Amino acid sequence: MNDTKTLARPDPVSYLTGRLETAPRPAGISLPGEGGKFASDGSVQHWPGNTFVRHVVQNSAAHDALRALQEEVKMSRFARFFTFLPPASFHMTVFQGMSPGFAPRGPRRDAVSGELLAGLDGITFPAETQARIAEVDCARSVTVTGAGDAAEAALRHARGVLRDATGINPPDFDTYAFHISLAYLVEWLTEPTARAVVDFSAGLTERYNAALSDIPLGPVEFCNFETMHHFEPLKRMS
Numbered sequence: 001m002n003d004t005k006t007l008a009r010p011d012p013v014s015y016l017t018g019r020l021e022t023a024p025r026p027a028g029i030s031l032p033g034e035g036g037k038f039a040s041d042g043s044v045q046h047w048p049g050n051t052f053v054r055h056v057v058q059n060s061a062a063h064d065a066l067r068a069l070q071e072e073v074k075m076s077r078f079a080r081f082f083t084f085l086p087p088a089s090f091h092m093t094v095f096q097g098m099s100p101g102f103a104p105r106g107p108r109r110d111a112v113s114g115e116l117l118a119g120l121d122g123i124t125f126p127a128e129t130q131a132r133i134a135e136v137d138c139a140r141s142v143t144v145t146g147a148g149d150a151a152e153a154a155l156r157h158a159r160g161v162l163r164d165a166t167g168i169n170p171p172d173f174d175t176y177a178f179h180i181s182l183a184y185l186v187e188w189l190t191e192p193t194a195r196a197v198v199d200f201s202a203g204l205t206e207r208y209n210a211a212l213s214d215i216p217l218g219p220v221e222f223c224n225f226e227t228m229h230h231f232e233p234l235k236r237m238s
Contacts, residue, residue: 009177012201016185018065019156026185028228037228038160042083042186046229047107049099050116051233052093052162054129054217056180065211066090066142070182073139078168078197082140082183086229092131092144092180094220095162096157096170115236119165120235125158125220127238131178133212136204139197141179147214158220180215184228 014020021027030036030045037047056063067087070114074084098112130147137143146152155178170176189197219238223231 004026007158009137009143013191015190016189016197018188020118021188025187028184029186038083038184040186040187044083044229046226047099047228048224048226049112050097050222050224050234051093051099051231052095052097052107052220052222052237053093054220055231056090057216057218058088058093060216062212062215063090065208066180066182066215067214069136069142069208071140071185072204076200077138078193078200079138081185081187081197083129083186084183085181089229089231090180090182091231092178092217095159095166097166097168097222101181106237109224113222116234117222119167119168120222120237122145123161123165123237125161125237127219129182129217131152131155131217132214133205133209136201136208137179138185139201139204139227140183140222141181142208142212143177143179144212144215145178179181 018026025036025040028037029040030038032039032041032043032045035047036045037204039045056066070084070087073079095114098109110213129151131144131151132147134143134145146155149237159176163173182201219236221233222235223230223233225231
C-alpha cells in the first residue's frame with residue numbers, strides 16, 4: 001500500500017459519523033430541490049460545474065475491477081448508506097474547476113468555462129498515464145497515486161500547470177488526495193457502523209490491491225457537467 005499520510009483525507013470514522021461537521025448530512029447531500037449533488041434519498045440532482053479529469057480507460061482490467069469492487073459495496077449491508085455512480089463516469093479528478101460551491105469569478109458556469117478554455121490554448125499532457133490503489137476509502141472511493149514516482153510527479157505538475165492557467169488556487173492544492181469516486185455517503189453513521197465500514201474497506205483494499213495496481217487513465221479532459229453522473233469533454237488536452 002502506498003503512503004498517503006500527507007494527503008488531505010479526514011479520519012475515516014470522524015468522516016463517516018460526521019463528528020467534525022455541523023451539517024445534518026454529508027457534503028453534497030441535501031433534501032430534494034435544496035441544491036445538493038444528490039438528494040437525501042440518493043437521487044441525482046442538477047449541480048452544474050466544470051472540472052479537469054482523466055477517465056478510467058473503460059476496456060481495461062482495472063475498470064472491470066472497479067466495477068466489481070463497487071458491486072461488492074452494493075451487495076453489502078452498508079449499501080443503503082450510499083448512492084452509487086455509473087461506471088461510465090469513473091474518473092480521477094486532476095484539478096477542480098468551478099461548481100455551485102466554488103465560483104472563482106462569479107459568472108454562470110458556461111461563461112466561466114468559456115473563459116477557462118481561452119486560457120488552455122497550447123497546454124498538453126501525456127495522452128495516458130497509470131495510477132495505482134492506495135486504499136479503499138470509507139467504501140465510497142479508491143484513493144490512488146501515480147503508478148510510480150514519475151507518474152505521481154507528473155500528476156502533481158499537471159495540477160500546477162492548471163492552477164497557473166486558470167487562476168484557481170484551491171486551499172488543498174498541495175495535499176489533495178487523488179481518488180476515483182464510486183459512491184457518495186448520504187447520511188451519517190453511528191460509530192459502530194462507521195468502524196464496520198472502515199474494516200470492510202480495509203478488506204476491499206487487500207482483495208483488490210493486485211487488480212488495481214495499474215489503473216490506466218485517459219487524457220486530461222476539461223469537462224462541463226450537469227450532474228455527478230456524466231462529464232462532457234470540452235477539450236482533450238493531449
